[in-house]
Amino acid sequence: MPELPEVETIRKSIEPFLANAIVTAVDVREARLRCPVNSTDFSRWIIGNRIVSVARRSKYLIWQLENDASVIIHLGMSGRLGIFAADAAIETHTHVIFHLDSSIQVRYRDPRRFGLVEVTPPQAFATWFRFTNLGVEPLSAAFNHHYVANLLKKSKKPIKNWIMDAQNVVGVGNIYANEALFKAGIHPIRPANSLKNDEQRRLVESVKSVLTAAIDKGGTTLNDFRNARSEPGFFQLDLAVYQNDGQVCGSCGAIIERIVMSGRSTFYCPSCQR
DNA sequence: AAACGCGCCTGCGGGC
DNA sequence: TGCCCGCAGGCGCGTT
Numbered sequence: 001m002p003e004l005p006e007v008e009t010i011r012k013s014i015e016p017f018l019a020n021a022i023v024t025a026v027d028v029r030e031a032r033l034r035c036p037v038n039s040t041d042f043s044r045w046i047i048g049n050r051i052v053s054v055a056r057r058s059k060y061l062i063w064q065l066e067n068d069a070s071v072i073i074h075l076g077m078s079g080r081l082g083i084f085a086a087d088a089a090i091e092t093h094t095h096v097i098f099h100l101d102s103s104i105q106v107r108y109r110d111p112r113r114f115g116l117v118e119v120t121p122p123q124a125f126a127t128w129f130r131f132t133n134l135g136v137e138p139l140s141a142a143f144n145h146h147y148v149a150n151l152l153k154k155s156k157k158p159i160k161n162w163i164m165d166a167q168n169v170v171g172v173g174n175i176y177a178n179e180a181l182f183k184a185g186i187h188p189i190r191p192a193n194s195l196k197n198d199e200q201r202r203l204v205e206s207v208k209s210v211l212t213a214a215i216d217k218g219g220t221t222l223n224d225f226r227n228a229r230s231e232p233g234f235f236q237l238d239l240a241v242y243q244n245d246g247q248v249c250g251s252c253g254a255i256i257e258r259i260v261m262s263g264r265s266t267f268y269c270p271s272c273q274r
Numbered sequence: 275a276a277a278c279g280c281g282c283c284t285g286c287g288g289g290c
Numbered sequence: 291t292g293c294c295c296g297c298a299g300g301c302g303c304g305t306t
Contacts, residue, residue, distance in 0.1 A: 003299060034282080034301075059300080077300055078284075093284085112283045114300060157277060166301085173299055222299070223286085242299095262278060265297080 002075045004138065004171025005214035005235065006225050007059045010081055014106070014228035015054040017083050018063060022050045022101040030095040034076065034116045037096060041119035045069035058134050058170035068122040071098075072130070076114030082107055083228050106228075135168045138207050143169055145201050152192045152200060159195065160188035161262055163207065172207060175220055175242050178267045180206040182241045187273045188259075188266050213238065241267040 002010070026042040050066040061081070063071040073081060084105045090097075096108040096117050108117055120128050136142040151168055152159075162168055164177045172180065181188050184206035186199055195203065219225055219233030222243070226232055240250060245258035245267055254271035 006299075032283095074300085076283095077298070110283095111285065112298090112300095114283065116301095155276080161277080164300095175299060220299075225299075263280080 002059060002079070002219070002225060003173035003176050004056075004059060005176070005211055006219035006233065007056055007061060007075065007171075008215050009219040009227050009233060010075075011054050011056045011061055012227075013231075014061075014081060014083065017100075017102070017104060017228065018051045018054050018106070020050065020052075023047055023065075023098055024101050025099040027097040027099070028095070029097065030093075030113070033095065033110065033113050034074070035118065037117050038119065041121075045119050045121055046071060057131055057137075058166060059173075060130065062125070064125075068125070070120045070125045072116065072118050072120060072128070073108065074116035076110060076112060076116070078112040078224065079108065079110040079115035080224070080226060081228060082109070082226065082230055134166055134170050136170070138169050138171055138211055143204060143208070145204055148204055149197070149200050152195055155192035157192055158188060158261060159186060159190045159192050159203070160266060162192040163203070164264075169207070171211065174264050175222075175239070176207070176210050176214065178242045179240060180210045182267075182269060182273060183210055185272055185274065188261060188268050241269060243267065 023046050025047060028037045028039050031037040046065065046069060049069065052064045052066055055062040055064060059074060061073040084107050086103055086105055091109055093111040094107050094109045098106040100106065136147060155162055160177050160181060163172050163180065184199065184202040186195065186203060214220060214235040217233055217235035217238065218227060220235040221232035222236055241256050244256045247256055249256055249269040249272060252269065252271045254269055256267055256269050259266050
């Protein structure tokens with residue numbers, strides 16, 4: 001489900017409810033996520049402590065607590081994080097419920113259970129193992145032509161797979177990889193090390209502009225994505241190629257094609273993207 | 275060693 | 291109506 005724009009949309013929508021709230025209880029209704037949810041960690045480091053802020057690194061949401069512990073949440077393919085009144089009916093696949101002293105609840109719901117809810121103890125966050133091999137944030141100054149050019153020349157993998165590899169740059173999943181390559185005019189199967197200088201620059205700018213535009217529209221709601229207030233996003237209306245196979249390219253009039261790369265649907269304009 | 279294939283899960287829509 | 295199939299926004303492991 002969520003790529004960087006959707007996770008950032010949730011971060012922004014949930015932070016006003018979480019900042020300065022105290023976690024009073026955590027119900028783990030289903031512990032079998034990507035990794036087992038550890039109730040003991042919540043008892044030890046989270047319950048009774050105050051949330052200071054909500055950050056994002058890659059597609060992870062990070063609740064930073066006053067005691068310097070943190071709650072790390074990844075939404076996988078189908079995860080949702082929403083604000084609910086304490087008496088609201090509990091939807092199916094609601095696996096973890098955080099009770100706050102403001103009497104509202106944050107509920108983690110994830111039908112496919114590919115997501116993750118875990119705790120880092122105080123001081124552990126900065127060196128947490130899930131973050132150690134991550135590449136740069138795409139919207140940071142560190143994601144620039146110099147950085148990209150240096151890594152691209154070392155890789156022969158298709159450029160689409162390269163930008164979806166979190167060791168290079170984080171947050172770009174299947175939707176935005178397709179969209180960014182369309183905008184950059186680069187064919188998805190091109191080997192990473194075959195990109196010319198101007199193509200490398202266009203790739204950087206396209207990734208940044210597509211992600212920024214998607215955040216501005218509150219993310220892409222294909223099916224079930226909702227922000228913390230259960231509102232959909234609107235970037236699906238601006239998708240140029242994703243799931244548009246068989247339709248006319250809005251830029252040149254050619255027909256958008258679909259191929260499969262590494263098991264993922266890949267959409268591109270055979271005329272605009274070379 | 276880099277790059278790919280596959281499995282982890284549930285739900286949905288299409289075809290028969 | 292109902293069944294079966296393919297497909298879905300991510301990630302990590304094993305194999306080559």
